[in-house]
Amino acid sequence: MTIEAPSIARAALRQMIIELRTAAQLDQADVARELRVHPDTVRRWETGEIAVKATNAIALAHLCKATGPQLSRMTTLADQGKQRGAVEKHRGGAYPEFRLFADFEPTARAIWSYEPEYLPGLIQTSEYLQAVHEAHLPEQVENPEAVHKLRSTRRRVIFSRQDPPDLRFTIGVAAMTYLDGLDADVRRGQIDQLLEVDRLPTAEIRVLSRMHPGMSGNYTLLTPAKGVLAAGRFVYIEGEGVIRYEEAADVVSHHDKMFRTAWSRAETLEDYLDGR
Template sequence: MAAEQKAPSILGFPHRPEWGAAAHRRALAGHLRRCRDYARIGPRQAARCIDASESTISRLETGLTALKPAEVERLLDEYGVRDPVERQRITALMQEAAKPEVWQPYAHAAPTTLRPLLAMEPAARRILSYEPQLVPGWLQTEEYAQIVIRATHPTLPAKEIADRVSLRVQRIGMLRRETDPPTLLAVMDSEVFRRPVGSPGVMYRQIKHLLALLEDLRFRLRLQIAPLSVGAAGAIGHPIVHLRFFAPEYLPDLVYLEQYEGAVYREKPSESERYQAVLNQLCGVASPVEQTPSLLQEALEAWR
C-alpha cells in the first residue's frame, strides 16, 4: 500500500525580509496551490469559498494578485490547515508579502517588464547572466548607465533617465549585504570592451570599476569573458538572466530574456533547465575566471 501523502508545509520557507516582498508572495502562492491540491479541492470550489472567480484563484496561486489576509484565512479553513504553527508562519509571510517591492521607490522609472526580475533577484542564491552587447546592468557605472539608457530611450525626460540610472546602479548593493548575499556569475562577450559607450574616458572608468568590483566582491562576483572564438555558443543576440533561489522547493528557477522593447520570463522546469544548459555551455567555453583581471587590464590599456 502506498504511503500516505504528507501534508504540505510552509515551515521550510524562512521569514527573510531581505529577500523582498515578491519572494514571500510567490512562496505563499505556491503553498496555497499545494494545500488545495492536497485537500482535493478544485479551483471552482476554492473560488466560491472567497466569493471570487476561478481566475482570481489562478492569480493568487501564481503570485500575480496580492494576498488578502481574510481570504487566505478562509481558504486555509476550507483546505483543512489547522496547525497553529503553520498558520502563524503564513501570517508572518503575508505581512512581509504586503510590504513595498524593491522597485517601488522608482515606480515611475522602473520598466514594467523589468519589475519581476527586480522584485525576485534579492531572493536569489545564484544569478547567472550572459550579456552580448553591454556591461551587465548590475556592474555599470553611473555615467555608462546614463549613456546606455539615453541611447535606448532618447525621448525620456532627464529626470526619468536619472532615476533609471539610480535604480540600475543600486542593484549591486544586494551583493554587499551581510546575510546570505547572492552570487553573481556574469559572462560578457569580449566585443563589449570594443564597443564605445561614450568617450574613451567613460570606457576606461567602466573597466576600472569592473576591476574594483572583482576585488571588492571577490567571493560574490565571478566574471567571465567570451571571445569571438567561442563561435556559435556565443551567438545569442539578447541578454539572459537565470535566477536560482535559496528556497528552491518553494521558489522555482526564473529565467529573464531581455528584448528591445520588453522581456519574456520562463519558469517551467523544462525551460529553465534548457537555458541553464545554454549558460553552462557559455561558461565552459568562455575564458576562465582567473584570466578575467588580465583580460580587463588589456582592455583598459586599449582605452587609455
C-alpha cells in the same frame, strides 16, 4: 519571523493556497462559492495576477482546515506581500516583470549573466548608465533617475553581503568595443569598475569574442537561496519587447550548457584588456 521580499511572499502565499485547496479536494469553483467571490478571482490569486488580502487568506485557511502554523504563515505572507519591493520603490526604474528577479537577487546563491552588447547592470557605473540612456530613444527610458537609483540599490546590496553570491559575467566583445566611443573619463571609470569587481574572490568577468551557442540574446541564470519557496534555479530573459522567466528543467539546463560553453570560450577580463 522570516521576512520575505514582497513578490516572494506573494508567490509563497499562492503556493500555499494551491497546496491547501488541493489537499482539501476543492476546486477553484468550490473556493469561490464558499468565500463568495468570483471564480476568476480565485484563479487570479493562484496565478499571481492579483494579491490576496489577509481576510481572504484567513477565510481560505479555515475552509481548507489549515493548521494554526499554516494560518499564521498565510496571514504573515499576505501582510508582507502588500509591502513595496525594490522595483515598486523606484517606480519606472525597471519593467514591472523584473520585480520577482529583483526580490530573489539579494539572497541568491549564484547569478550568471550573459550580455552581448551591454555591460550587466550590477557592474555598470552611473556614468556608463547615463551614456546608455543618452543612446536610447526617449520613450525607451521612462524614468532615468529611478533606473539609476534602483541600479545603485542593487549594487549596494549585492556587494555588501557577508555571504556574497557566485557572480559570473560573460560580456560580448561588442559591449567592450562600445566603451571606446565614450568620453575618456567615463571609459576609464567603467574599466576600473570592471577590474575592481573582477578582483573579488566570488566574482569573475570574461569577454567573449568568438562564436558560441546562444548568440541570439541576453539572459541570466539565478540560483535562489536555500529555503526560499520551493524555488529552483531559473532563467530570466529580457530583450526589446521580450521579458520572461523560465523554470522548466530542460530550459534551465539548455541555458546552463550555453552559458558554460560561452564561458569556456571567453577570455579573462585582464587578458582581453592586455591584448588590446
